[in-house]
Amino acid sequence: MLVDAVLPPDPQRLAALTRAWDQLTAPGVELTATERHQVIKDARAAWAGASQPNPASGVAGEAAHWVAIDAEGLRAEVVADFEARGLDRWRYLEIVGIVSRLANVDFYVAGLGATMLALPAVDHTPPTGRRDPAAVISNMWVPTVGRSFAPHVLDALPAEGEALRDIHEPMYVNFGSIGDGHLVDVLTKSQIEFLASRSSYLNECFY
Amino acid sequence: MATGAAPDLPFGAELVALTDALGSGAPSDPAAERQRLVDAAGPEAAERAIGVIATFQMMNRALDGVGAPVNPHLHPFAIELGFDPNHLPR
Numbered sequence: 623m624l625v626d627a628v629l630p631p632d633p634q635r636l637a638a639l640t641r642a643w644d645q646l647t648a649p650g651v652e653l654t655a656t657e658r659h660q661v662i663k664d665a666r667a668a669w670a671g672a673s674q675p676n677p678a679s680g681v682a683g684e685a686a687h688w689v690a691i692d693a694e695g696l697r698a699e700v701v702a703d704f705e706a707r708g709l710d711r712w713r714y715l716e717i718v719g720i721v722s723r724l725a726n727v728d729f730y731v732a733g734l735g736a737t738m739l740a741l742p743a744v745d746h747t748p749p750t751g752r753r754d755p756a757a758v759i760s761n762m763w764v765p766t767v768g769r770s771f772a773p774h775v776l777d778a779l780p781a782e783g784e785a786l787r788d789i790h791e792p793m794y795v796n797f798g799s800i801g802d803g804h805l806v807d808v809l810t811k812s813q814i815e816f817l818a819s820r821s822s823y824l825n826e827c828f829y
Numbered sequence: 830m831a832t833g834a835a836p837d838l839p840f841g842a843e844l845v846a847l848t849d850a851l852g853s854g855a856p857s858d859p860a861a862e863r864q865r866l867v868d869a870a871g872p873e874a875a876e877r878a879i880g881v882i883a884t885f886q887m888m889n890r891a892l893d894g895v896g897a898p899v900n901p902h903l904h905p906f907a908i909e910l911g912f913d914p915n916h917l918p919r
Contacts (some may be wrong), residue, residue, distance in 0.1 A: 629863060629872055635880050669855035691855075693893035697919060701896070718894035725856070726887035732856035733847075733879035735863065763896035771900045772892055786891065793884035808873045813844060814881050816836050820848040821885035828907070828917055829892040829899055 628735030638792040639730060642723055642785060647742050650720070651752055651779045652713045655745045657682070658720055662741065665690035665721045666728070681709040682717060689721040694826040701763045712753065712779070715764040719782035726789050754778050772829065773797070794818070840870045844878060852882050 623640055624631050631639070646662065649655045664676050664686040675687035681704050688696060704714055731738060757765035757778035765778035773790050777783035791797060795805060795814065805811040822828070835842040843866040850859035866875040891897075899907060899914035907914040 628858075628860070629867070629876050629879070632873075632876055632880070635876075671855075689890055689894045693890040696893060696896070698896060715895065718891060722887045722891035722894065725890050726883045728856040729851060729886040730879060730883035732858055733851050733863065733883060734876065735858045735860060738856075761898055766895075770897075772888060772897065775891055775895045775897050786887070790884055790888070793880040808871070808877045809881075810839070813838055813840070813878075816838055816841070817844060817848055817878055817881040818885045820845065821852045821882050822889055824849065824852045825886070825889040825893075827889035827893055828912070828914065829889075829897050 623739065624731065624734060624736045626736050627731075629733075631730075631734060632792075634792045635730070638789045639727055642727055642789045643739055645781070645785045646720060646723055646727070648745055649747045649749050650716050651750050651781055652716045653720075654749055655747070658716075659741050659744060661686045661717055661720045662724055665724055666738075669728070681707045682713065685709060685714055685717045686721055689718055690725070698763055711759065711764050715776065716779055716782060718764070719776045719779065719786065723786060723789060726793060730793070750781065752780060754780055840866065840874070843869045847875070847878055848882055851879065852886060856886075 623643070624636060647655065647659060650658050653661070660679055661682065664679050664683045667676060668687045668690040672687070675684040677683070679686070685704055688700070701711070701714060705711060728738060754767050754777060757767050759765055761769045762775065766775065767777045770777060773787050774783060776786050799805050803811050835845045838844065843862070847859055847862040847866050850862040863875055863879070866878060896919050899917070904914055
């Protein structure tokens, strides 16, 4: 993986990336591996310039497309419309998780100048169906466990929430150090936070 | 493309250039901007920066995709920056 990268990956980040890719392409909670692979294809098609969602993928394809290229443009009524047309909130949440983590994987790979990761053969094991029984819709458009904030927004589907944090920490900072303004590794915390805020600015994300 | 002055940080101009090249739109190879940062700060710093940019491409989509509210403890900063987080379109 990343053998042709212009810039070599840090070993910890490479390990996290490998785990993320394995998890993304495996059967999920609500979605089969075939369905998750299609979400990945639809998100990548959006990034490659498709102006409209893949009609063959139905409402799930619409969700994947817009989360990939215009997440900041989503609104409560759009998600309600998805639901009215057959994409329930649990499946929508899984699609958000897939496209989001795929963004981490694909932007990192592209940033290092490596070839995009190719989808593996499909694993036909059924989805786990494992939801957090305490999850309900409270302060977001999707089920959450309590009144949730980052990085716990996917935790109604525990495997998705754990997978997000598993790549988030090695790529950003350990959660215990988020408030440490004096943190220094190869970058200072000020440089790290500048990169984070500039990226969010570019995506018009206020959270 | 975003505009504005580079931040008053070590390698600020190179960090801005890499973030804008990699983080605007689709994932694509920011070859020239990556090399500028490598030349200025070294390959480890450039790789580290790419990881941070990539993870915020994830978090931005996750938070916007689920309609997450701004955490209340950050509201004072939002007000200081000139917007009311209770009135964001969502």
